[in-house]
Amino acid sequence: MLYTDDGRSFLDFGAGIAVNALGHAHPHLVAALKAQAEKLWHSSNLYRVAGQEKLAARLVANSFADTAFFCNSGAEAVECAIKIARRYHQAQGAKDKYRVITARGAFHGRTLAMIAAGGKENHLDGFAPKVDGFDQVACGNLNEARAAITPQTAAVAVELVQGEGGIVPLDPDYVRGLRAMADEFGLLLIFDEVQTGMGRTGKLFAYEWTGVTPDVMALAKGLGGGFPVGACLATESVAKYMTAGTHGSTFGGNPLAMAAANAVLDVMLEPGFMEHVQKVAGYLWAKLTPLVGKHSKVFETARGKGLMIGLKCRVPNGDVVTRFMNEGLLTVGAGDNVVRLLPPLIITEAEVDAAVAMIDRAAVSLAV
Numbered sequence: 628m629l630y631t632d633d634g635r636s637f638l639d640f641g642a643g644i645a646v647n648a649l650g651h652a653h654p655h656l657v658a659a660l661k662a663q664a665e666k667l668w669h670s671s672n673l674y675r676v677a678g679q680e681k682l683a684a685r686l687v688a689n690s691f692a693d694t695a696f697f698c699n700s701g702a703e704a705v706e707c708a709i710k711i712a713r714r715y716h717q718a719q720g721a722k723d724k725y726r727v728i729t730a731r732g733a734f735h736g737r738t739l740a741m742i743a744a745g746g747k748e749n750h751l752d753g754f755a756p757k758v759d760g761f762d763q764v765a766c767g768n769l770n771e772a773r774a775a776i777t778p779q780t781a782a783v784a785v786e787l788v789q790g791e792g793g794i795v796p797l798d799p800d801y802v803r804g805l806r807a808m809a810d811e812f813g814l815l816l817i818f819d820e821v822q823t824g825m826g827r828t829g830k831l832f833a834y835e836w837t838g839v840t841p842d843v844m845a846l847a848k849g850l851g852g853g854f855p856v857g858a859c860l861a862t863e864s865v866a867k868y869m870t871a872g873t874h875g876s877t878f879g880g881n882p883l884a885m886a887a888a889n890a891v892l893d894v895m896l897e898p899g900f901m902e903h904v905q906k907v908a909g910y911l912w913a914k915l916t917p918l919v920g921k922h923s924k925v926f927e928t929a930r931g932k933g934l935m936i937g938l939k940c941r942v943p944n945g946d947v948v949t950r951f952m953n954e955g956l957l958t959v960g961a962g963d964n965v966v967r968l969l970p971p972l973i974i975t976e977a978e979v980d981a982a983v984a985m986i987d988r989a990a991v992s993l994a995v
């Protein structure tokens with residue numbers, strides 16, 4: 628719940644755009660950050676940082692990866708992934724391999740390279756020249772992805788469920804096809820799990836639903852539960868070319884961020900946590916699906932995975948977000964006229980009932 632100064636209360640189904648995975652003021656996170664705040668805030672990556680080593684070991688133990696680099700945001704995490712891909716090829720002598728295939732509708736952040744990776748005209752407008760090195764293909768079309776490969780292609784990078792693009796889940800067959808394509812052509816496969824990662828889809832990482840693993844993965848958002856932190860995870864065989872000094876960050880992985888992220892993992896790795904996410908997500912989907920049918924003038928469909936849900940609207944999504952807010956429910960707009968439901972992973976069935984009642988009431992008022 629969030630409360631305004633003038634006493635109104637809101638059920639937060641936006642969670643700071645999929646960041647507050649454990650809600651607001653979670654007692655374990657608050658205690659961990661307070662305890663760290665009384666010790667060391669920052670020391671720099673000139674020295675070993677215990678929290679970094681602990682977090683890296685836990686992320687590695689629970690993923691495909693062998694190694695981790697910590698940064699401060701999602702965009703930095705994806706940039707690091709792109710740098711790993713370029714260096715992997717270039718360190719082995721393929722000096723002209725630098726291009727990355729990305730999907731139309733993708734969002735990877737707002738740095739100069741990441742707006743080029745995302746390719747959205749309104750994100751690029753006014754910031755020319757566009758950073759070279761990204762080739763966009765239709766999302767979900769394997770033939771188009773294969774046709775885009777040139778001798779300069781280094782990697783392919785996708786979100787497993789496009790977030791900002793409007794909650795567009797990739798077909799697992801397509802993801803497996805991308806893995807096979809990457810293997811056939813010697814490309815690295817990069818998953819941007821900045822939004823899908825950290826339990827959002829009902830598994831710690833969304834790739835776990837697909838049966839394939841990437842070579843590199845970007846994380847942020849839910850990783851710190853609200854504290855800014857990002858991570859780039861990779862297998863050793865591709866990350867080994869990132870030798871000391873090739874990449875860096877002053878703040879990345881600082882003790883406060885590591886305390887927050889380790890506290891998030893304490894909760895998420897508890898036995899039964901992901902089962903709760905899957906169960907409450909199933910409960911929400913079971914309520915939502917008939918509601919979309921009932922309000923077919925307002926909603927076209929509900930799509931997504933776990934607690935990453937998009938309501939594709941027939942009326943302007945901004946109006947829907949506003950009506951939901953008037954009812955006391957916070958949600959987030961996305962591309963393709965979608966409203967995102969991204970509740971904290973700790974929501975209860977009673978909170979789902981409350982949200983569904985608000986959606987129902989708002990939809991009645993939107994239909995008139």
Ligand SMILES: Cc1ncc(COP(=O)(O)O)c(C=O)c1O
Pocket residue numbers: 644699700701702703705734735736737786790791819820821822823847848
């Ligand atoms: C899939 C994905 N990648 C990257 C980013 C960029 O993250 P940040 O805003 O922390 O740089 C976002 C942010 O919405 C995202 O959803």
